Amino acid sequence: MSARLGIVFAAVAALGIAAVAIGASQAAPAPVAGLDYEMFKTKVAPIFMKKRAGHSPCVVCHTGANNFLRLEELAPGQAAWNDEQLGKMYTSISRLVTPANRPESRLLIHPLAPEAGGDLFHSGGRQFENKNDPDYQVLMQWVGVK
Numbered sequence: 001m002s003a004r005l006g007i008v009f010a011a012v013a014a015l016g017i018a019a020v021a022i023g024a025s026q027a028a029p030a031p032v033a034g035l036d037y038e039m040f041k042t043k044v045a046p047i048f049m050k051k052r053a054g055h056s057p058c059v060v061c062h063t064g065a066n067n068f069l070r071l072e073e074l075a076p077g078q079a080a081w082n083d084e085q086l087g088k089m090y091t092s093i094s095r096l097v098t099p100a101n102r103p104e105s106r107l108l109i110h111p112l113a114p115e116a117g118g119d120l121f122h123s124g125g126r127q128f129e130n131k132n133d134p135d136y137q138v139l140m141q142w143v144g145v146k
Contacts, residue, residue, distance in 0.1 A: 029087040029090050029091050032090070032091060032094035032095075032097075033094055033097055033099045034099070034144065035090075035094050035097060035142060035143070035144075036142065037087075037090055039141075039142050040086070040089075040090045040093070040142060041086050041090075043138050043142070044093075044138060044139065044142050045081060045086060045089065047135045047138060047139065048062070048071055049080075050135065052127055055127055058071065058111075058127070059071050059074070068096060068106055068110070069093065069096065069107070069110075070089070070092050070093075071089060072085035072086075072088055072089055093107065096110075097143050097144075102143050102144050102145050103145050105143050105145075107139060107143060108136075108139060108140060108143055108145065110122055111126070111127035111128055112126070112127075112128045112130075112131070112136070113126035113128065113129050113130065114126075115129075115130075116128070116129065116130040116131055117131075
């Protein structure tokens with residue numbers, strides 16, 4: 001009976017450690033491809049909420065959508081993403097960065113006008129007419145493109 005009890009206690013302890021690890025990962029996601037999480041939270045994420053002339057904010061089409069850029073849904077009355085949501089988005093959006101060829105990362109190419117080197121089609125329109133747009137410059141800096 002005591003051997004079984006020991007196994008049960010070991011299993012409970014392992015689950016407790018796993019729960020602590022999961023809780024810790026929600027607070028601060030692991031670094032991805034050398035991308036700065038604090039910069040993502042403070043400078044990159046707000047770009048996805050910004051209304052651009054002639055366009056809807058990214059959050060309108062990319063919340064709950066089944067596409068490459070997935071943004072977390074805001075609850076009614078929620079004006080900004082919380083830390084858990086930002087952590088999920090950081091991990092997801094980091095996958096749109098190509099470490100071996102950062103200038104060609106999907107995050108940079110897809111919303112950029114074709115005339116400036118972007119994709120031919122983006123259903124949300126040409127969010128960035130050229131690479132000189134201040135918000136595009138932030139994305140380039142975060143991705144690691146000079």
